[in-house]
Amino acid sequence: MSVTYAKDQTIGAFVHNINAQRRADEVASLLQQDSHFAKAVNEVDKVRLFVGSPENILGSDRTKHGEIAEQVEVGIRNARSYLQGGGQVATFDGVGRLAPADYKLDNLEVQSxxxxxxxxxxxxxxxxxxxxxxxxxxxxxxxxxxxxxxxxxxxxxxxxxxxxxxxxxxxxxxxxxxxxxxxxxxxxxxxxxxxxxDYAEIQQGTVHGTLDTHQQDLEQQNQRIKEDIVNEHKPSLAEGAKATGIAAAVGAGVSLGAGFYKHYKDGKNVFKGELTAEDWKDLGLDTAKGAVIGGVSGAAMYSLTNYASLSAPFAGAVVSASKGIASLFSDYNKGEITLDDFTSMGLMICAESSIVGLATFAGQTLIPVPVLGAVIGSLAGQMMVNLMGVDSGETIAALNKKMAAFTANLDAKYQHVVAHILTEYRKLGDLTVTAFDFDLNVSLLTRSVDLARAYGVEEDKILKNVDDVDDYFLS
Structure with missing residues (x-):
């Protein structure tokens, strides 16, 4: 199991990096958009400063609106450009105040x-x-x-x-x-x-309200842009596929390396050509199996970290435990191990996830060493029950009885800690089981539609079939 744990934690690290990079890009993009908005508002403020000193505006009270219109034009066009991440598009630079042109727009002379x-x-x-x-x-x-x-x-x-x-x-x-x-x-x-x-908007008595309206428009546009940034950086099928591909490569690589090491321990050096054709065949099968399992593990971890709010180490531990429990339960059903064997080995397998769970969810809670084993045992037992899925009831009942014995050893304070952590476990629901069920994954799109409707997603925003998905990602 040590190789499996190492493999899953490595995959978890890659998944964490993918998630971290996406979130870092999101934060950077939002900060950059804040900068764009600040530059846009600054342009509006420049116009406010100008119109706030009517004594410096050319013309009589009846004609001052002409130069006001010029200032509004240049300021607002630049503000809109800055908001979208562009540069200065309009300027008075290089244009005399009484020249044939009033300003330049995209380097072309303009008369207002x-x-x-x-x-x-x-x-x-x-x-x-x-x-x-x-x-x-x-x-x-x-x-x-x-x-x-x-x-x-x-x-x-x-x-x-x-x-x-x-x-x-x-x-x-x-x-x-x-x-x-x-x-x-x-x-x-x-x-x-x-x-x-409009003509009425740039008069001395109305221009201040006009600038307020323009700034409100900029604020609304900025909010929409930031919402788009957030939506663009949400977990996606494309990124999930990327995580799956990387995980498959990691799974294949680790399996191949483990195979080389196993043969080396058996006295066969792959670099000296000492492997037989049968050995290479076994290596190929193990590598392919490792790639498939790695890909499934990566997809599961991507889902757990992004949709169940688990940390990458915890997600890796959960995935490792899921595979370990599935293998043990298969042996138990075949009669190859007893219930006590299944319980003991299962608790050992789930102990890692329980320990990571303590670190993840208990946070600053200090648990004395004498009761730490009981806490871990209680959590591991709960995790075994969660990972087993639907059973005849006898095995789960036996496990629950053992888990209750573990919990009974805790005082009220630490029972509260366990209850809090178990609540976090239960949030997983059947997500882990579903992630490894190939039959269910065939109907993934149909079930995602049902889930979207259950969460109140607008009907016209739901991707209902393969064509909708293709149109969304290729548009």
């Missing part, structure tokens, strides 16, 4: 035109600017206009009905659109694009 009324924005704003700078769009420069005005223009161009505009106004808008396209030699959508704000 925010007038009251669509015709004023297109006529006085865009066309008027083209009168002074006819080549402004020749290097892909373009205009930003109020988002709500752009939406109305978009409806007009698509022939959709528009409220609160008469035929004369619509005709005038179309005329300005035609003139803009004629002057620039480009389509309207290439020359004029929507800003991030």
């Amino acid at each position: 035109k925010f007038y009251n009324g669509i015709n004023n924005t297109l006529g006085k704003g865009v066309v008027g600017h083209l009168d002074k700078y006819p080549d402004f769009t020749s290097n892909k420069g373009f205009y930003h206009i109020p988002k709500d005005q752009f939406d109305v223009i978009d409806k007009i161009l698509k022939g959709e009905p528009v409220d609160n505009l008469n035929a004369k106004t619509i005709a005038s808008i179309k005329s300005y659109i035609a003139e803009i396209e004629s002057r620039t030699g480009q389509g309207f959508y290439e020359v004029v694009k929507p800003g991030v704000s």
Whole structure:
């Protein structure tokens, strides 16, 4: 059994590393997203600082909204980019305050035109600017206009009905659109694009509320991103398959090494060509068996550590004990060992798991050495009962009687400790038994659907068949 324990603990270590790496990546990603959000909020704060000093804003009280719109545009676009992990996309750097362009977006010059009324924005704003700078769009420069005005223009161009505009106004808008396209030699959508704000949102009396709304949007987006990060770092079938593959390799390697050592003890040196064809055949079978058992053990440990909240050493010990008890119980049923033999050897096998269980669940509880054996015996007995599954009842009844005798030797304080640890054992339910049942694993997908529904998972988020699983992992 020592080789088995070593193998399972090695597999447990690999599983622990897989889990630890995933959790470390999750923490790192969440911290990085916190940094992204802080940079985004800082951009909003820069705009707040600017609009908080209206005496420094160009224009009269009636026209200051023009420069406010520019600041909001640059700040919010950068904030959205930073939130997604991007860099600066908009800037005033290299653009004079009274230059033909107001700012740059993705290294392209942009002129912001925010007038009251669509015709004023297109006529006085865009066309008027083209009168002074006819080549402004020749290097892909373009205009930003109020988002709500752009939406109305978009409806007009698509022939959709528009409220609160008469035929004369619509005709005038179309005329300005035609003139803009004629002057620039480009389509309207290439020359004029929507800003991030409506006209009313960037006025002196409303801009503070506008910035509050933008920050709330950033907070909501940030929360969704962090939720996605958490979901992306949950245990998965793909990672479970990775753990299974590694465990199979470990199982095969340890079995092969053990086989070499066994033959070496028998006086045969594999490196000197002293193994017979039959020896190599046995080694091959043992290695293949080790790979299969290792893979099953790895899958079980991945499930135990991620879905039953067990530590990797405890999961390894539980898996080792599971296989040991299964082998003993088979010998007992065949009449090859007595109940006393089964009990004694089973308790020894489960003792390791019990000791790890004490360390895992008892924590800081100090248990005197004189009663330690009784505690371990009680836990080992409980574990034997859990790992045996369904029986005729006679064997389990006998084991429970022995376990009660162990527990009776404890005083009330340590009976409470045992009760606490046994509660943790019982949380395993049939998970360990199920992990080693090949027949049950054939129906894994069907049972996972039932489990998801039992836990209230939304129906449209449940993977119900192989096609759903393939679509999920290949999309």
